Amino acid sequence: MKPKKKKIRFSIWYLLLALWGVFLINQFFITPQKTEEISYSQFKGLLAGGHVKEVTIGKEKITGKALMSGEKEKEKTFVTVRVEDPGLVAELLRHKVTFSGKSENIFLNSLIAWVLPLLVFVGIWIFFIRRMGRGPEFMSIGRSKARILAEDQLGVTFDDVAGVDEAKEELKETVEFLRNPKKFTQLGGRLPKGVLLVGPPGCGKTLLAKAVAGEAKVPFFSISGSEFVEMFVGVGAARVRDLFARAVEKAPCIIFVDELDALGKARGINPIGGHDEREQTLNQLLVEMDGFDTKKGVILMAATNRPEILDPALLRPGRFDRHILVDRPDIKGRQAIFEVHAKGVTLAKDVDFKVLAGMTPGFVGADLANVINEGALLAVRRGKKAVGMAEMEEAIERMVAGLEKKTRVMNVQERRIVAYHELGHALMALTVPHADPVQKVSIIPRGIAALGYTLQRPTEDRYLMTKSELLDKLTMLLGGRVAEELAFDEVSTGAQNDLVKATDIARSMVKEYGMSENLGLVAFERDRLSPYIQSPQFPSSQEYSEETSREIDAEIKRIVDEAHQRARRILKKKKAILDKVAKILLEKEVITGDELKRLVSEAA
Numbered sequence: 001m002k003p004k005k006k007k008i009r010f011s012i013w014y015l016l017l018a019l020w021g022v023f024l025i026n027q028f029f030i031t032p033q034k035t036e037e038i039s040y041s042q043f044k045g046l047l048a049g050g051h052v053k054e055v056t057i058g059k060e061k062i063t064g065k066a067l068m069s070g071e072k073e074k075e076k077t078f079v080t081v082r083v084e085d086p087g088l089v090a091e092l093l094r095h096k097v098t099f100s101g102k103s104e105n106i107f108l109n110s111l112i113a114w115v116l117p118l119l120v121f122v123g124i125w126i127f128f129i130r131r132m133g134r135g136p137e138f139m140s141i142g143r144s145k146a147r148i149l150a151e152d153q154l155g156v157t158f159d160d161v162a163g164v165d166e167a168k169e170e171l172k173e174t175v176e177f178l179r180n181p182k183k184f185t186q187l188g189g190r191l192p193k194g195v196l197l198v199g200p201p202g203c204g205k206t207l208l209a210k211a212v213a214g215e216a217k218v219p220f221f222s223i224s225g226s227e228f229v230e231m232f233v234g235v236g237a238a239r240v241r242d243l244f245a246r247a248v249e250k251a252p253c254i255i256f257v258d259e260l261d262a263l264g265k266a267r268g269i270n271p272i273g274g275h276d277e278r279e280q281t282l283n284q285l286l287v288e289m290d291g292f293d294t295k296k297g298v299i300l301m302a303a304t305n306r307p308e309i310l311d312p313a314l315l316r317p318g319r320f321d322r323h324i325l326v327d328r329p330d331i332k333g334r335q336a337i338f339e340v341h342a343k344g345v346t347l348a349k350d351v352d353f354k355v356l357a358g359m360t361p362g363f364v365g366a367d368l369a370n371v372i373n374e375g376a377l378l379a380v381r382r383g384k385k386a387v388g389m390a391e392m393e394e395a396i397e398r399m400v401a402g403l404e405k406k407t408r409v410m411n412v413q414e415r416r417i418v419a420y421h422e423l424g425h426a427l428m429a430l431t432v433p434h435a436d437p438v439q440k441v442s443i444i445p446r447g448i449a450a451l452g453y454t455l456q457r458p459t460e461d462r463y464l465m466t467k468s469e470l471l472d473k474l475t476m477l478l479g480g481r482v483a484e485e486l487a488f489d490e491v492s493t494g495a496q497n498d499l500v501k502a503t504d505i506a507r508s509m510v511k512e513y514g515m516s517e518n519l520g521l522v523a524f525e526r527d528r529l530s531p532y533i534q535s536p537q538f539p540s541s542q543e544y545s546e547e548t549s550r551e552i553d554a555e556i557k558r559i560v561d562e563a564h565q566r567a568r569r570i571l572k573k574k575k576a577i578l579d580k581v582a583k584i585l586l587e588k589e590v591i592t593g594d595e596l597k598r599l600v601s602e603a604a
């Protein structure tokens with residue numbers, strides 16, 4: 001495919017050419033050049049004087065040639081409006097003028113009257129389409145705009161992506177497959193068709209996808225989900241079809257869909273009846289995904305920062321069934337990303353990326369690349385030969401100010417609170433007998449709500465939980481808040497989600513599982529039909545008295561309170577460890593479960 005720019009210019013040339021053509025037709029065929037317009041009486045005079053040579057009588061006009069007087073008598077073409085004149089033919093015969101009749105050229109006239117305005121409209125239309133940034137696509141509506149980058153153009157490898165080692169590890173298999181699809185499938189390997197990269201913007205999802213293509217040296221087709229929105233009905237679907245057809249031709253290759261959420265929002269949640277075009281496009285994508293065979297060597301990759309709003313159909317087995325987290329980098333990752341981007345930059349000796357990485361919690365790869373860039377610009381402006389620590393620090397400060405507004409960066413006190421809160425959960429999980437093992441504790445902010453997180457992986461799938469397990473879980477949930485209480489004598493809003501979950505568990509214990517001694521073995525709540533069917537107009541019928549309702553509330557409160565007391569007792573004994581590990585966590589931002597265990601046993 002020719003580059004996009006060129007194509008636009010082409011169709012504009014076509015338009016100009018057409019207009020020029022119409023102009024020429026107009027000039028030569030409709031109104032012959034140097035035609036003198038004369039009155040009918042003048043014409044009669046010329047005729048009477050024997051100057052007229054020949055005439056063509058049209059429906060409304062008479063044209064002809066005559067010798068007309070000027071400075072010199074000269075044969076000229078004339079035109080005059082035809083007047084009802086029964087004697088004209090006889091007079092023409094008398095003067096031996098050759099004459100013929102002519103029906104006016106309706107075709108050419110209508111060409112001028114209709115086609116010209118039409119062309120102007122088409123011109124305006126193209127202009128607006130172009131303004132809307134979708135390209136003219138004049139000759140090829142539905143042709144996919146996916147850009148094919150040849151392998152040498154891409155030149156991105158895994159070395160260019162830093163700080164996302166786990167994601168890279170997971171993608172190695174995909175690279176292996178793309179390098180030699182036949183060999184891979186002969187050995188019985190089965191690959192997922194779709195790989196979904198999940199993570200906040202700017203963390204390097206696109207970069208990773210390109211790196212996979214670069215490593216495997218295969219073509220890379222990319223398209224953005226938002227390009228499909230607000231297109232003419234049917235165009236999006238046609239594009240998807242075309243994209244896959246072309247990709248199969250070029251296999252092995254990668255198709256990368258950026259901003260999949262723009263296209264793949266869950267269907268039917270739009271109150272106004274849905275976006276028809278988007279739905280059609282999404283359906284087409286699903287059809288194509290089901291239709292193509294991985295053996296051909298086409299791998300579909302997509303990126304999103306909002307996996308939760310994706311249509312579940314996209315995530316089913318055989319579609320985007322492998323999810324890879326591309327998260328904000330930790331302190332080590334940030335250092336590595338700095339180093340990658342500083343490759344082409346002349347640095348002063350005092351630049352220490354470890355220190356700089358420590359100054360940039362919450363920054364994503366794109367921010368870090370920006371810091372280097374800003375620092376280099378500052379150095380140039382100051383007339384320095386190399387970029388020094390001072391410029392880097394200033395660049396970071398500038399960016400922090402901007403990012404704080406977007407609440408992506410926490411201040412020092414917030415970080416401390418989050419560290420204690422998360423460690424509260426984690427230490428609790430290590431202490432109570434029935435908690436899932438801790439995978440890692442992090443204070444790198446994630447998403448909109450969670451400022452930090454404690455990752456626990458269930459050891460096994462659970463269908464049944466005992467009462468003591470539920471109580472342990474409750475205690476674990478309250479650990480975050482208790483840690484805040486102990487460390488700061490104050491609590492923050494950060495525990496809100498924990499409290500909601502804790503209350504839910506306690507309520508279920510009382511109302512559904514019959515786990516409260518005071519109320520006994522009574523289920524106060526049937527299985528709800530569906531949480532979506534309930535609505536304020538149709539409250540679920542309450543099958544118990546006001547008094548029971550009050551007892552239930554008291555019971556829920558008692559259970560939560562007891563768990564809270566228990567959490568306090570446990571953590572109070574561990575306050576020293578809590579302080580010590582919090583310090584380490586603030587420094588490292590991420591602690592693995594094993595490290596945490598080691599630190600705890602060392603302290604004991």
Ligand code: ADP
Pocket residue numbers: 160161162163164199200201202203204205206207208303337340364365366367369
């Ligand atoms: P996303 O697709 O996740 O929004 P991009 O891949 O478009 O993010 O990243 C934008 C730019 O930021 C990249 O081109 C690269 O320069 C830089 N960048 C982001 N993440 C990384 C990373 N992990 N390593 C190196 N550079 C990165």
Ligand code: ZN
Pocket residue numbers: 421425480481494495498
């Ligand atoms: Zn919490």
